[in-house]
Amino acid sequence: MVSDLRTINVTKRFGGITALNSVNIRVEPDSIVMLIGPNGSGKTTLINVIAGYYKPDKGHVLFNGFDITGWLPHEIFKTGIVRTFQIPRPFKKLSVLDNLLLAVRSNPGESIINALFRAEKWKEREREALQKAYDVLELLDLERVKNKKAAELSGGQLKLLEIGRALMAEPKLILMDEPVAGVNPSLAHEIMDHIVSLRNTLRLSFLIVEHRLDIVLDYVDKVYAMSHGKVISVGKPSRVISDPQVVEAYLGG
């Protein structure tokens, strides 16, 4: 699966504040890239620009060479970029299984005509999706709760469901906003193990915003450090966290 994301000089302003100032990043195929930086450094804004929730004022977002700048969120999804939310947003009154099935890409059963008159068109698809959903449930250890309302899950399970939905969508690149925040350490390591194995087996790429450096750092290939809307350091994890500029930005000089 090919996946190559680049942002070129992406700039985004809110009122008088420049949230992103000419940001260039690249997520290479089959890689796990991490974005770090103190509060207000622009990490989530960058995710929102890439996922189509904000339009950048300047610059471009390229995915596999296509210019996807300013596309709407549901159009971005179609390119294979899928995002997760910092605070999980499950469909609360639906079962865990339905939450997963909803993430299926271009389900023919989601059109009125097919739903009513062409069951043969979507039943097959639904069956495949169900098989896949079971794999995902097993992978994320959510089998026991598959027929529970999403509203009844624990905080950690909701985080997993958020990731599960992204996996169901046959992504090429997953944008993750704090996947392990508020998750206990052993589960957090499990989540990161999953991410690495997905990269290795399905060859997915990840762009991860996370503060839990203690947990995540060991798993990633490359780190971008941001401060005040700019990229201030990039490279191998060990290099970036010992970069004096990064330490300075965190400590607030």
Add this chain to the structure above:
Amino acid sequence: MIDILRIIVDFTAFYSIYLMLSVSLNLEYGYTGIPNFGKVMFFAGGAFTVGAIAGRMLAPLAGIDLSKLDYCMNNVYVGSLVSRYLAQHAGLALAVFIALVIAGSLVGAFLGWLASYPSIRLREDYLGMTLVVSGELLRIVSLNYDPLVCGTFGAKTPNPFSFLSGFAMDFTRSAFMFTIAMLTWLIVGRLVKSPFGRLLKAIREEEEAAEALGKDVVKVRMKVLMLGSAIAGAAGALYAFYIGIVHPSDYAPLRTFIVWVMVIIGGAGNNLGAAVGALIYLFVDRTLAIAKTYMPVLPFDLNYLTYVFLGIILILVLIFKPEGLIPESLEVREEIREEASQ
């Protein structure tokens, strides 16, 4: 005996109309979360289609030259001549009936498409107000603009079942109406059980998450409002034929309220709930209407007391059982699961 049968036949006709309305509102509000406070507008759209077209279209066939007489001043007369003509041409009569019900639903869908423009952009409170106001705007225009449904005169609708008479006619008409209503109910029931129905609930629960999963929320809302309004339009057309006259003042906001009562009491987000809600409402309403004829003369119109009761019941349900009598159920997808495990 025939009295009871007549009551049942009359009940069935009304039930068909209200079932369609509550099913359509449930689709919009219960499943998709669109608070349609202007239901009566789409209902009126269907009824006005019949009122505006039926008499005028069929008059030449009955040998009336509309250029020589004022249709609105004479529409009762024209209507009865047309009915008499249709009595001789059963096939044509039924074709006209079906065609106009379809036309009514198309007009409903068109109005739904128009209404979907603000409904996509507005918050729920603003949307609620907008739909109420739009419904009233349509009523004021129809009351004053004669070429539509003859304003305050009202437009007589021809009776497409006049080839029958007496109980046979009432029975056949109710049977037709009930068939259409049941078909609607079954179709919507099938729809909400499908992946499309699942998508509707997802949009209701978390709009942004649905977008993040590639769903075109705007388009889906638009489709739902058009479909719901098409059903309401068809119900309006049936109502126009059943009552025999289309009078704009009949399409007051109170009708919207009644449909909400049915959906909330029955249980929003459950297709069976919509059917049960309509049944309960109609049972109370018809019982009171019949009881009225046997009761001593009250110093006021009993209908008003009915509305007071309905209002109180609605508030009590909202407070103590907001999920309704038949709450939304969790979809377990047994059938497909079994097939998958094979």
Add this chain to the structure above:
Amino acid sequence: MFSIEVIIDAITFSNLIIALAIGLTLTYMTLKVPNFAHGDTAVIGIYTAYTLTIMLGIHPYASMPIAFLLGGALSIITYILVYRVIGQKGGSITTLMIASIAVEVIIRSSLHIYADIMPKITSTFFRGFTFSKYDFSIPIGEATLPGVLIVSTLTITGIVVSLYLFLTRTKFGTAMRATIENPSLASTLGVDVEKVYLVSWFLAGGLAALSGIFLAFQIPSDPESGWGLLLRVFAASVLGGLDNIFGAVLGGAVIGFSEILGIYLLSKPPIGLSPAYRPAIPYLMFILVLLFAPKGITSINLKKLLGGEEKK
């Protein structure tokens, strides 16, 4: 261009809409839900005054304080019994709106029952009556100023001024504005938020019932009068932005004037529209405002004029 009668009509009608829009905005700011029963509260005022006039011979203007208290009390009761309970149970905006429509239907139908019963007791019609025969008038030059113009203008001006002073010059009024903006912060400072809401609902209901009386001086009234008023008040409040009382004053004036002056112009040749289309003017304006300036006219202009920051 406009005769003095038309201007008088427009001012009197606007006064009414302004008073109602102020009340609607007050309650909207507390719960963020449009109160559909607001127009009916005005009709309760009309019926209170009418009953007192017919049965006790009290002049409609003299009934205004009683109508105020009654409307306010009713408004508080519905708030406590319905909206507060549903709000505490976590009811959504839509749920509250449905409840509000139910309250509207209950009040309107009760008024109908009242209007059915009363004629049998008093041998007088309780529908389609006006107070015009009780009104006084003052001749000025060529024209005659009807009493309702003077009384309603003085009353509404008095209300707006005293409301302004109350909200800006008193500690409780300041606390009300603070609560409306940020209830949780206000409560941490020791403001009794619940009391603020009760006062808001009381004032809104009282104002509606009191000013409703002016309507019956202008046009025949019946239990259905409240509904038509309500939709005009929606238009006025939305035009005013629904987030400040002075926007409501402006919105009320714009809607009231456009309706009266608009239909006057449209009904004359060359257009010659039927005057029955009159309510279509505020309804159309409402839809246009929502489509093109959904936050109301005042908010847009204020922000641009003062160069204020954007607030989420």
Add this chain to the structure above:
Amino acid sequence: MPLLMVENLKAGYGKLQILHGVSLNINKGEILSVIGPNGSGKSTLLKSIFGLTTIFDGKISFKGEDITRKKPHEKARMGIAYLPQTDNLFTKLKVKENMLLAGYTLSESEYQERLKEALEFLPQVKEFWERKVWTLSGGERQMVSIAMAVLRKPELYMLDEPTAALAPKIARTILEKIVQLRDTFGAAIILVEQNAKAALKISDNTLLLVAGKSVFQGSSSELLQNKELAQMYLGVK
């Protein structure tokens, strides 16, 4: 006996646990800064002490009294002032109206007296007395919110990132004012700061929070000399 004592606090929002056991002590006349990377639970700690989160376990005592389950307004009345990072002012109201509300529960004479004190402490506030809050700059707003707190004469201030998004010069002025709060009124102050260096300079003690746990607790000078601070702060080790 410390003024405020937090023992093994576990708290979060609904089902989501953010704090996994945090303990701290603070005495009168002391500034305690809470530092740590974002997402470590600094703001949650203040909110939890003030009673705005779900507390799963642990104990909070103020002046020897167990206040773990007390409601925010009760805590406010006991003498704890909490200044959230945002929404700590009525933006549509004038500065003087905000001050009036800060003294809402006071009698008129008491209010005038306290107002005098507050304005002596922060004379700058008089300069924008008649202006609506939304027309003020971030630094001016911060002054007003501190003045509002001073008016209520609390024994414990809890300030959540009072210098966030402020220009460095203004941030320094605010920090100076915080030191003065301690020196003039003998108040205890818990200061949550993103800017760790600046916070360490003015505080007596420091609590370093990483991933919802206290990693270091002790005198600020001790921490400043600690060579591994940076690594600890980033939460790598």
